[in-house]
Amino acid sequence: MMFLDTSDTDRRRPETHRSPATVLLKAATLALVVLPILVTSCQQPPHLVEYARYAPMNVDTVPVVIVGKIIDQIDIGPPHPARFDREQPMQLRRVNVRIENVLRGDIQPKTVSVYYFISLRAGGHLLMGMSGHGGHWHVGDHLIWFLRWDSGVLRTMLDTWAQTTVTVLSGSHPNYRPVANESLAHQIIDIMLDPGKQCDSDQWALAILDSSMRASSFDLPYTVAKLRQIAMTFRPVASEAALGELQAFSCFWPQYRAEPQGVGCPWPQLYPEPPAELRPNAR
Amino acid sequence: MAHQTDIPQDGSTNLSDSALNNFLASAGQTPPNGPTQSWEKVLKQIAPLLFIARSVWANQNPQNPYAYPYPYLVDLVGDTETTPTGNVAERDRTYLLEDTYGHAWVPYNPVTISEKFVYVGGSQSSMPSPNNPTNPNSDGGWTPDASGQFTDYYSLQTFKPPVWYLQFYWAWGFKTPSFFQIPTIPGVNDGSIPQIAGPAIPLMIKTKNPATAFQNCGDFSTQGLYLSQSYVAVNREADPASPPGCPAQLGSY
Numbered sequence: 001m002m003f004l005d006t007s008d009t010d011r012r013r014p015e016t017h018r019s020p021a022t023v024l025l026k027a028a029t030l031a032l033v034v035l036p037i038l039v040t041s042c043q044q045p046p047h048l049v050e051y052a053r054y055a056p057m058n059v060d061t062v063p064v065v066i067v068g069k070i071i072d073q074i075d076i077g078p079p080h081p082a083r084f085d086r087e088q089p090m091q092l093r094r095v096n097v098r099i100e101n102v103l104r105g106d107i108q109p110k111t112v113s114v115y116y117f118i119s120l121r122a123g124g125h126l127l128m129g130m131s132g133h134g135g136h137w138h139v140g141d142h143l144i145w146f147l148r149w150d151s152g153v154l155r156t157m158l159d160t161w162a163q164t165t166v167t168v169l170s171g172s173h174p175n176y177r178p179v180a181n182e183s184l185a186h187q188i189i190d191i192m193l194d195p196g197k198q199c200d201s202d203q204w205a206l207a208i209l210d211s212s213m214r215a216s217s218f219d220l221p222y223t224v225a226k227l228r229q230i231a232m233t234f235r236p237v238a239s240e241a242a243l244g245e246l247q248a249f250s251c252f253w254p255q256y257r258a259e260p261q262g263v264g265c266p267w268p269q270l271y272p273e274p275p276a277e278l279r280p281n282a283r
Numbered sequence: 284m285a286h287q288t289d290i291p292q293d294g295s296t297n298l299s300d301s302a303l304n305n306f307l308a309s310a311g312q313t314p315p316n317g318p319t320q321s322w323e324k325v326l327k328q329i330a331p332l333l334f335i336a337r338s339v340w341a342n343q344n345p346q347n348p349y350a351y352p353y354p355y356l357v358d359l360v361g362d363t364e365t366t367p368t369g370n371v372a373e374r375d376r377t378y379l380l381e382d383t384y385g386h387a388w389v390p391y392n393p394v395t396i397s398e399k400f401v402y403v404g405g406s407q408s409s410m411p412s413p414n415n416p417t418n419p420n421s422d423g424g425w426t427p428d429a430s431g432q433f434t435d436y437y438s439l440q441t442f443k444p445p446v447w448y449l450q451f452y453w454a455w456g457f458k459t460p461s462f463f464q465i466p467t468i469p470g471v472n473d474g475s476i477p478q479i480a481g482p483a484i485p486l487m488i489k490t491k492n493p494a495t496a497f498q499n500c501g502d503f504s505t506q507g508l509y510l511s512q513s514y515v516a517v518n519r520e521a522d523p524a525s526p527p528g529c530p531a532q533l534g535s536y
Contacts, residue, residue, distance in 0.1 A: 053420060054419065054420050054421055054422050084419040085412070088412060119412065121410070122420075123437060125421070125422075132367035132371065161422075213429060253390065272384075274349055
């Protein structure tokens with residue numbers, strides 16, 4: 001490599017000052033110092049363009065789903081006008097993620113770079129990105145990522161919007177192994193609601209309170225079954241949180257009212273029971 | 284019933300936050316009267332019709348009076364502001380969509396809530412993009428979760444000059460009985476936004492306003508937003524280190 005070719009320089013220097021071992025050592029040191037810098041600085045940003053329009057994400061068709069911990073995030077290049085609206089500046093970002101679980105896709109559990117675009121004028125929904133940069137992520141956060149391959153790199157299934165990820169508050173799950181043929185939805189719910197490594201009862205309760213509603217969007221009956229399971233563990237705080245969520249669920253989904261456990265909606269004025277013919281059937 | 288005591292049912296209640304206009308004026312901003320007045324006008328036209336339609340259905344179908352709820356207001360149920368060190372402020376406001384009975388919106392009747400902005404003053408380039416179908420890279424609005432809630436995130440995102448604007452919400456995409464007919468909202472479902480077919484209802488915003496009764500909360504047709512690097516203010520607030528919210532209503536949480 002060019003920076004190892006020191007022959008021209010060496011000829012002008014007295015050879016008495018340099019033994020072959022010294023030259024080799026210096027070259028190796030130089031390589032160790034310069035190579036990473038060169039590799040980093042010469043790394044071209046992938047040729048990605050933002051999605052032209054919003055397309056609802058169907059989890060069943062997402063090619064790569066991982067659970068990973070955020071290491072860092074950087075902006076790639078300056079903002080540019082969006083394809084869908086020249087008035088909206090778009091920023092390409094790269095977030096480095098340490099993979100903890102692979103739920104779908106052929107990918108090795110290692111550190112990977114995930115790219116995404118964000119509209120710098122977007123508002124309304126929760127945005128992707130680190131806290132203080134439009135989003136709510138922090139270094140060390142665990143997330144489930146819905147990804148696809150594009151130009152040889154991984155990118156999020158949506159631009160801008162945080163719904164292309166799921167925040168996992170129950171810690172890391174290094175020993176998680178799905179049962180054979182377990183659906184992706186069940187795996188996602190397991191990761192969200194099962195206590196992970198070093199997840200104490202308080203953190204588990206927080207995960208239950210914060211994540212149950214989102215979990216239900218993947219599979220409502222399985223989420224309810226999981227909450228019932230947790231409620232029956234009688235673990236302090238966590239089982240109370242699960243019971244509270246079951247009570248709330250019985251308000252929103254009347255098919256779960258008057259269940260054997262005696263779970264009832266605590267706010268019947270706000271969530272009256274609909275007539276029988278309008279009650280959605282439990283799946 | 285939740286909120287029945289302070290929901291204006293006939294459009295006669297004060298919907299205009301005149302104090303907001305005064306505040307904007309004191310900040311050197313000229314609030315545009317036209318959009319607010321036209322929004323209030325259609326809101327006052329539509330509000331009584333919702334209650335009439337509700338009564339007609341309930342009388343004809345006493346066995347299932349709640350079959351066709353009509354979106355009516357968004358009630359502020361959560362409000363937090365964060366200002367990370369060295370970064371721009373963000374304010375997250377969670378609203379509960381309620382029908383004309385004051386019931387939370389039910390998940391078996393899908394609905395979308397969209398928004399419209401009207402620029403008031405400050406940096407035009409800082410205006411956020413509204414969350415409605417005119418933005419191709421958004422899903423066109425909020426779908427309330429199963430509890431009937433949705434969260435609106437307000438932030439400049441990056442270091443930019445401040446901006447003042449007005450925000451309006453409307454609901455669309457919900458199921459209605461065959462007899463249901465209401466006026467269109469100018470600039471929304473009058474063909475202005477082709478994606479929106481069918482009825483749309485301008486929503487009142489139940490939020491904090493120190494100038495009104497009802498424990499300092501009231502229903503308004505719009506709310507004023509001020510986005511800056513250091514804080515996000517709603518209506519006439521100064522820096523809301525602890526954002527004021529409405530007191531919990533009977534039956535809500």
